[in-house]
Amino acid sequence: MEELKNLKYIKLFSVSLLIYAFIGGFLFDVPALPILNESIRVLYFHVPMWFTMIFLLLISCINSFYFISRKKIIYDTKSYTYTSVAVFFGFLGILSGMIWAKFTWGSFWTNDPKLNGSAITLLIYLSYFLLRSSISDEIKKAKISSVYNIFAFAMLIPLIFILPRMTDSLHPGSGGNPGFNVYDMNAQLRMVFYPSVLGFIFLGIWISKLKLVLNVLKNDN
Amino acid sequence: MIIEMIINFLSFFLNIQVEMADTFRSDGKIYVVILVALIILIGIFLYLYRIEKKINDMNKNK
Numbered sequence: 001m002e003e004l005k006n007l008k009y010i011k012l013f014s015v016s017l018l019i020y021a022f023i024g025g026f027l028f029d030v031p032a033l034p035i036l037n038e039s040i041r042v043l044y045f046h047v048p049m050w051f052t053m054i055f056l057l058l059i060s061c062i063n064s065f066y067f068i069s070r071k072k073i074i075y076d077t078k079s080y081t082y083t084s085v086a087v088f089f090g091f092l093g094i095l096s097g098m099i100w101a102k103f104t105w106g107s108f109w110t111n112d113p114k115l116n117g118s119a120i121t122l123l124i125y126l127s128y129f130l131l132r133s134s135i136s137d138e139i140k141k142a143k144i145s146s147v148y149n150i151f152a153f154a155m156l157i158p159l160i161f162i163l164p165r166m167t168d169s170l171h172p173g174s175g176g177n178p179g180f181n182v183y184d185m186n187a188q189l190r191m192v193f194y195p196s197v198l199g200f201i202f203l204g205i206w207i208s209k210l211k212l213v214l215n216v217l218k219n220d221n
Numbered sequence: 222m223i224i225e226m227i228i229n230f231l232s233f234f235l236n237i238q239v240e241m242a243d244t245f246r247s248d249g250k251i252y253v254v255i256l257v258a259l260i261i262l263i264g265i266f267l268y269l270y271r272i273e274k275k276i277n278d279m280n281k282n283k
Contacts, residue, residue: 025258039251092260092265095260095264104250122272217279221283
């Protein structure tokens, strides 16, 4: 399969970075902060889920654009596959975040704008699957779901990036960009955090490529 | 509210221990990290298992 040809380096990077992230995530020094304590290490596993989700959704959105401009069904299959893997990572992000919230903020779900925003985003993407399964004509399904997918990605940006930063949020980054904030993350955390993000993104691509082969074969049958 | 205040006031003198899930929060909450890492790993494994099952089903149908 052509899709699996360039997977060698992705697999290699994913495995080595994730092994490093899991070892470093548990053993390396972290800043000692009240309330968070050692659970600050959850950062290495919870946040990469969202980075992976957003990265895969971006690829999915680009493929939807390709489908609309080039009218080849393979782009729609790609976009569908990336979205399904991305939503899976989103659910892992919600689950891990709920556990973390229970032991630091005191409850599984708070009315934090970022939590509600990400929940709405996941619901929007779940209705993408409903929309797809409700249309039986292949071309029509591909066209409508491509347009919906682009709309959903356009909704994701304000819901996850803009709105939570405009109000008070328990998440870091309210009133600014957490990426450039030296108080939220120091060099120690970044040393494991970025490899972990890359490792999970590569893992997401790896799973997506496998699923893509499955979906392409399914379409051919 | 008032009863709560009285209980708080009394417990300060009587040194009453409130029962909490302290064992899970002990050792600086490191078990939370282990739980989260496990959830993510198990989630990924189940997802891969589902993909494998779909592939096997497709091979059978051929």
